[in-house]
């Protein structure tokens with residue numbers, strides 16, 4: 578069989594890795610490299626994990642998947658402690674981060690796979706030979722026997738034909754945005770925490786990115802917004818969003834963070850899942866299309882892995 582997978586985040590790459598053992602697989606990714614919401618953005622001398630911060634591992638399947646990365650030192654415990662502000666709470670589950678960047682796991686999975694980066698799929702069409710995918714540039718790929726989308730549910734919904742049997746489930750998924758403010762400094766700041774969770778909007782999370790395991794970059798801070806606040810301010814002027822985040826973050830740090838020499842704001846349109854599908858994947862065996870990703874089961878890295886794994890088993 579010949580599979581096209583849309584998206585080179587953890588779900589797409591894990592699925593590709595599993596399927597490529599016995600099938601031909603091509604992965605299409607609109608960004609410049611693999612990682613999706615587990616990306617790392619480099620801005621020398623700084624680097625920022627501007628998406629997922631850490632992950633937990635509750636299932637035996639995900640723990641087994643992580644084991645070789647832990648052995649190789651590319652996954653390590655982080656953060657040990659989290660400072661809490663307002664009514665923020667954290668669980669006592671073990672937390673992990675990838676090293677030297679959050680994208681390390683996806684980069685490793687992608688090696689040896691046929692991943693076409695910088696390739697945004699805009700449309701799909703079926704003929705007698707199979708599915709053909711059309712890129713934003715107009716280039717056509719295929720035919721493929723199967724198409725699987727791991728793009729966030731609202732983006733999969735736009736792409737898939739209306740006759741897809743999972744369309745109703747797709748349209749019920751609710752996803753929330755998030756702003757990530759990347760701050761780089763000329764000199765290290767003296768902060769009493771390595772990570773901070775906030776219940777005081779607009780800030781939801783802060784971390785010393787350069788203090789995560791295996792980092793050798795210059796001192797950097799990552800400030801993320803609360804998801805509910807982001808939803809209400811998605812279309813605001815980015816300068817206003819940046820100022821609001823800087824104000825509260827500076828208050829938490831006890832230092833005026835606007836002294837940062839590098840200040841870049843990123844908007845994640847679909848960061849977290851408020852309402853998941855509640856099933857591990859969606860599949861239409863007649864049309865030979867399927868979808869998986871964190872939004873099937875929840876909002877986390879482990880959910881993305883479990884969703885892809887379940888679909889790989891089903892296929």
Ligand SMILES: Cc1cc2nc3c(=O)[nH]c(=O)nc-3n(C[C@H](O)[C@H](O)[C@H](O)COP(=O)(O)OP(=O)(O)OC[C@H]3O[C@@H](n4cnc5c(N)ncnc54)[C@H](O)[C@@H]3O)c2cc1C
Nearest residue numbers: 584586587588607613614629630698728848870871877878
């Ligand atoms: C700001 C933020 C903070 C987070 N914090 C945490 C955390 O602390 N802990 C945790 O466990 N999880 C966290 N998450 C969630 C975690 O990152 C996700 O659950 C996980 O990375 C999802 O993986 P995925 O493969 O399902 O989807 P994604 O990683 O979103 O992969 C989908 C891929 O599809 C690509 N794509 C979309 N449309 C197209 C198209 N038309 N053509 C080609 N490619 C396309 C996208 O570019 C993307 O690379 C966070 C996410 C964000 C954004």
